[in-house]
Amino acid sequence: FIYHDSILPLVGNDPYAHPEADVCKLVTACEVYESKLHQLVIIQQRAPFVKGKMSSFRRWLTGWVKENKFEKLVILSSMHAHERLDIQLQGPQFRYISTPDLEAENKERFTHDVLKWIPLEGRPSLEDPEGSLYLPGGGIAKSLFEDCSKENIPAIVVLVFCAEGDNAQDAVKLAYNLNLWMDLIDFKPKYDLDGKTIIKPASTWRVPSSWRLLFGTAVDQTLFH
């Protein structure tokens, strides 16, 4: 768990359980998951930040990343679709921004035919005609990325352009692209850590039960009687 005063409180039942299951596996506002097989740690934040405490959280997080000597930090984010530049209106809606060391390490893979990732275009402004990093609606992604650059933590932000609403498809797009790069979920069989057991491949992305009823309970039909 991450129990920090910058995150608003939230509790709920297990979103990954079978929809018919009648058990209670509590989830809280910010949890940390680990996969030894993929050498991966994931932080899932379910609740928003307390206003004014975002920088406190960023400081804590960068400290934690350094302390645990993570190889790199991948920040999943998104950007307001209505803030796109003209050239961004068409074509793939997926972008990335990375620190120079990660860029050098991965440049070939990113530009390769399979990934074909496009770096986020800078936003020209009066102060900076070259274009600077502009991520409206991206939460703490921009400032966290800038903090990582200052602290020499290799970091990459991966994002999609999306509009407010049902962003389930945008999330799947983000996950799909991330998976193409990091090869996390296999859609073909693979060996486990012990080298012997075969892991069954996934057939498709699984939707958690917490994605149901995004727009609330269906309208009560008795209203129209």
Next chain:
Amino acid sequence: MATFFGEILPVISRAVDDDDDDESFENLETYVKIKWKKEAQEEMELTKDKKLQANAFVLAVGPAATGFTQTYVTHKNYEIIGAMFCGMKEDDVNTFGQMSPTDKTCYIYRKCDYPSALVCECNYDIRPEYAHSFVNQLMSCLNLCEGHVVIFGSTFTSEYKSDVPTSDMNPPFMRALKTASFLGTPMAPYLEQPNVATGLPAQMLTYCHIHKLNAVLYMCYTDSIHLDFATLKTFQPLIESTPVKYMREENKKASETLKKIVDLHTKHSTLYM
């Protein structure tokens, strides 16, 4: 955003922007303050870890939950040993004398013949941003290792999402969530996804979950804006829940007490009478 009828509503967006450091809540740590009675403080000093031993702890949040505990638990044989204040300035004078149940109070009661049973009745509307500080300050004074915690709260049915239309759910109804350490079965169905609990009750349950305490949260979903009988009655079966069943006090005048509490709250809602 303009609606169909032409009124302008604020747009609520899940997307967040980075530049929020200008606004901030007043210093969160000092905004919430806990004050203990002298006797309780002296007791705490005597223990090794400077905490009060608690085997049973009830947190009631909101008028419905506090109405329930006032009627069936703390109405007799309980003494006030502490209080929590939100937003008091350093030089304000505060006493324990506030009497009306609708006052913005948050008192901590202890059972006279069972001193490790504590009840915190919070009539206040504590903002979620202060919940972290509230829970930390309160729990840092209590030693709850082997104890049981129960949290009562209430919210509106408009917050509840389900495939079944709300009118078919027969509000008010109860839902529960429990920590992993609690091995029993709560007295209400589990809160189904995609519903979540937020605010002070959620903060307390999170604290208990992380510290491996036995805790259950009971959330009452009501469709009434003001406190009414039906909502209070929904809590009634919970007097048999752990640990309330060991802490309750028989109240022969229960219905009268409930009526008084409901009347106090309805005074504000009788606009046309």
